[in-house]
Amino acid sequence: MDFFDELQRHPLDGIRQRIAAATDADVRRALTAERLGLDDFAALLSPAAEPQLEAMARRAHQRTLQRFGRTILLYAPLYLSNECSNGCVYCGFSADNKIPRATLDLDTIEREARVLHDQGFRHILLVTGESPLRAGVDYVAAAAERLRPLFSSIAVEIFPCDTDGYRRLVESGVDGLTLYQETYDPALYDRMHRFGRKKDYRWRLGAPERGGDAGLRRIGIGSLLGLGEPRSEAFRTGLHALYLSKRYWRSHLSISFPRMRPADGGFQPLNPVSDRLFVQLICALRLLLPDCGLVLSTRESATLRDHLLPLGITQMSAGSCTAPGGYSGDGGEELHQFAIDDDRTPAEVAAMLRQRGYDPVWKDWDAAFLDRHAG
Numbered sequence: 001m002d003f004f005d006e007l008q009r010h011p012l013d014g015i016r017q018r019i020a021a022a023t024d025a026d027v028r029r030a031l032t033a034e035r036l037g038l039d040d041f042a043a044l045l046s047p048a049a050e051p052q053l054e055a056m057a058r059r060a061h062q063r064t065l066q067r068f069g070r071t072i073l074l075y076a077p078l079y080l081s082n083e084c085s086n087g088c089v090y091c092g093f094s095a096d097n098k099i100p101r102a103t104l105d106l107d108t109i110e111r112e113a114r115v116l117h118d119q120g121f122r123h124i125l126l127v128t129g130e131s132p133l134r135a136g137v138d139y140v141a142a143a144a145e146r147l148r149p150l151f152s153s154i155a156v157e158i159f160p161c162d163t164d165g166y167r168r169l170v171e172s173g174v175d176g177l178t179l180y181q182e183t184y185d186p187a188l189y190d191r192m193h194r195f196g197r198k199k200d201y202r203w204r205l206g207a208p209e210r211g212g213d214a215g216l217r218r219i220g221i222g223s224l225l226g227l228g229e230p231r232s233e234a235f236r237t238g239l240h241a242l243y244l245s246k247r248y249w250r251s252h253l254s255i256s257f258p259r260m261r262p263a264d265g266g267f268q269p270l271n272p273v274s275d276r277l278f279v280q281l282i283c284a285l286r287l288l289l290p291d292c293g294l295v296l297s298t299r300e301s302a303t304l305r306d307h308l309l310p311l312g313i314t315q316m317s318a319g320s321c322t323a324p325g326g327y328s329g330d331g332g333e334e335l336h337q338f339a340i341d342d343d344r345t346p347a348e349v350a351a352m353l354r355q356r357g358y359d360p361v362w363k364d365w366d367a368a369f370l371d372r373h374a375g
């Protein structure tokens, strides 16, 4: 049974009713539970929990300190290509947007990576659209092989692969996968993804499992906040994380909270997520999944990122550029996927963390250690 089958056991109407039916007493019980059940989780996601947001934030903070201490892992995305054959209505890289396209060659990729390396990063996230001909598995694997000597951890945020594709990436030095389902609602998913390979909801939903089967050490999931109804999306994100953490217990699981940003194409969020609801979703997921990494990107403003820190965040991007070639100056403004909101340099983000009593971590893992001890 895969997660698709598991999800069929939780129809959307039932999830919505569960959330809507939660009472103040349910929220109080959830806040004292040592381990949350699904009814507790639904209560914390519900409107009934809104008056208890401060108590939720305190508990989320305690839980995070117990499990992670005061450390924040810093990483940077490196956009390799903005070519894409998909038609996602919300994305600036959608195939029918008339924008300049670029796929970096290996020398440019290395130049970009060296900028990030010089800034201190040892964790990097390689990002592409979906263009099997111009930027397929072999291309991403070649990039990872080139960058392997510079970084202790290389993750990918690319198109879904089959298990052999993920194995190929693992062999080339990739140890992490980030892949957002965007929305767990199949009908909405179908409307948002007008054409291309990404239209296949089930193929995308199964990708984290195929990555886990291939031996990826880090698996990251999330939904694009602003598409589906946010409370039920968060509930299904929690279900997905629980499923993956049981089945792939050797892999470290993380959840990202990408909130929709302005992009080419002018798409407006269908279900805007307020800052207050954003905080509630993060706290509820932290309390459901105390060991899970929670990731916050530069999509959010500097002020909000600083305030969200204590609620359970364990990883942050910094100094991000969403255009291929953007770090070394080879990429133009018009190549960006979306606008970022926190434009501080990595050094400034690290200084902010220290000032708030956190340790910025540039490297918490070294694949070379495994290589040396393999066999």
Ligand code: SF4
Pocket (backbone or CB within 6 Å): 084, 085, 086, 087, 088, 091, 092, 093, 094, 095, 128, 129, 130, 198
């Ligand atoms: S979200 Fe990804 S798959 Fe969709 S158009 Fe953008 S780059 Fe392509």
